[in-house]
Amino acid sequence: MNLTLKVWRQKNNQEYGRLETYKIGDISPDMSFLEMLDVLNEDLTRKSIEPIAFDHDCREGVCGMCSLYINGRAHGPKFGTTTCQLHMRSFKDGDTIVIEPWRARAFPVLRDLVVDRGAFDRIMQKGGFVSVDTGSAPDANIIPIPKPVAEKAMDAAACIGCGACVAACKNASAMLFVSAKVSQLALLPQGQVERQTRVEKMVAQMDKEGFGNCSNTGACSAECPKEISVENIARMNREYFSARLTGTEI
């Protein structure tokens, strides 16, 4: 099939960007979206135009490296799918496709479609862990965990940290991402000791990074490639209030 692509090009963080239009032909419906961009980049290189920079790595939907805002949707038109798992059979011959980077103040554009998601790491560094040094763990079966609890923790832990939730949110809020980790560890017995300080510290860092507030539109969860539930946001709010009311000051 033949397509018209409007792609965000931006040299670096300092310069202004703009949408460039490229025509591309002979695209197979079996190609993934990123393979289509590979083909375009080969074309551009042969014409001595610098190829488009975009983030990608595992190309099997789990590393969270790929992003892209495609026709106004994070990770494109399909639900529960990362861009690398989106295939061209989801588009039609003659389509015009607009491709932009994630848009959020906390995710500055580095080049073309590549953004800096370091803010997510810094939030994790404030409390997204259980403080247990290597070697100090007791036998793994010493604390039984009810299967439904373990399953719920796993649902939250499936987050791949891609940032689609932030990109989809009109406020660029990171609540779904942060709440997924807060929930996982609040649900499990291992996370109880640091339960209150964790949520307070992670939320404080989230605010500091410049993410917006949650106004409960649920766009984050709708666009999440791993379908993380907004229930986690409700749980995080509860954890946060409880920590503020009863916790020790940090």
Place this chain on the structure above:
Amino acid sequence: MILDSKIPAGPISEKWSKHKFNLKLVNPANKRKFEVIVVGSGLAGASAAASLAELGYKVKCYCFQDSPRRAHSIAAQGGINAAKNYPNDGDSVYRLFYDTIKGGDYRAREANVHRLAEVSVNIIDQCVAQGVPFAREYGGHLDNRSFGGAQVSRTFYSRGMTGQQLLLGAYSALSRQIGLGNVQMFTRTEMLDVVMVDGQARGIITRNLVTGAIEKHAAHAVCLATGGYGNVFYLSTNARGSNVTAAWRAHKKGALFANPCFTQIHPTCIPVSGDHQSKLTLMSESLRNDGRVWVPKAKGDSRRPEDIPEDERDYYLERIYPSFGNLVPRDVASRNAKQMCDDGRGVGASGLAVYLDFSDAIKRLGESVVKQKYGNLFDMYQQITGENPYKTPMRMYPAVHYTMGGLWVDYNLMTTVPGLYALGESNFSDHGANRLGASALMQGLADGYFVIPFTIGDYLASANLKPVKTDHPAFAEAENNVRDRINKLLSIKGKLTVKEIHQKLGKIMWDYCGMARSEEGLKHAKALIQELKSQFWNDVNVLGGGEELNQSLEHAGRLADFLELGELMVDDALHRNESCGGHFRTEYQTEENEAKRDDENFCYVAAWEYTGDNAPENLHKEPLVFENVKLSQRSYK
């Protein structure tokens, strides 16, 4: 050079404990005076960086991705082995050790593998304490499953995302140490050289992938945890960024490279759909528990699978291996699939696929049970191929998945360069000629959590390391070499794209150094690679500059190293006149077409020494001594 593996004396079950006692310790107050570089943030790198920082060392950790959480360990699906024996089904440290040695076709070191089996139990404890949500039974205890044809259930798992959960566990431990200021993390940073001072590894040269800045970093020791080199085949199940550069640069600075030709081809991957294909997706081995593998009996049968009657189908694994059937090890399953396709009985548009059929399982168990067990894999298959595996059989073909070869290391995980360590898939040590399912995660975490924290202290305490800063001339020299190479790549301005050349290399490797190798083919491949290498250095086109985010430049640098590695893999495969595990030389097979080992002449680790550009590498041999396990022909009939 004499390769000293430093394997401690004594009975196998006491070697590691005795060795730990004999290792020198660094006084707690002195640990903060030592800086350690860890390159890579996958299971091995993240667990090492976190554990070393917890001990008090000053750690600097590097990854080329935008976050340490993205390393390719994350994509492992199936599970992690541990000799916990929770199911009470007869597992033990010794049995895990034995299975791993046998599975590796007797080309791994006994002492290393036994240690791996010993610490496997601690890994599970550690991960659970971190909050890794492993699958559980209704009583709340950990669930185990059997995997990869093991006769006991020793595999712990988190749905089909075990690698992700274990990596996020290690990432959380690493994040904690970064937050505490004990680890300095460098993301989007690629290591381009090792810096040697007085014969010891004392630092690295990196390129900041955002700004292009070339940077110098000094330390007392350097640990490489940079993964495998499967992308030498262009198409593999590896992440697109996975590369050999760090290991290869270390090799060129004196670290021997061991068994480079030992690569694992995974039997169940989604077949290639066209020239645009950029990577291959693995479908978990667990599918073979219920799926039946078949091809049509007639050559070139192009009917739809549903239209081929039962008696015109060849369930070839069940036919050839009646006792293991569809559950034979990976190397055996892959080779047989290739044979069927070479015979002209492959299926699908390309003829390079076999069927994996679930219709019997659906009849026996019902669609809902099959969905419960394999739902996420079926969804993934449908997403990629557009076909519904509940209605029509999956099409599968083998793909490069893991590299057992890597930097040669001794029992302490140190390479032949003092102060330079290799962990996880980047070393060669534990899987011999074939890796068993659910063992890669185990090895990565064993090295990082439970081996390197002990062994590195011995070196730091005894090596008498002088203070070295980045103003040492050795850093300037290494930096200049890195800059020259980048400038060279940017100045060629030829006609071929990096991707084109990489695809050609991949095809050569796959055709001649893949599932079946022959002397004639390998010799031909060597000539082809040399020609391609010269094309690359004369006619590649890398656009853009060095001082900016430039993904073509990154790819070009990695490809340059793959071209050199490819040639060494061919040399290694050519010299090993036997078949073992994943290395199958067509000249060396039994009458029943199985791999025929030559224990008399090839029971050794082949470790190659770099001697200069375009010069043949020197072969060093580390004999493998089996004191506990009796060598025998693997049989899965």
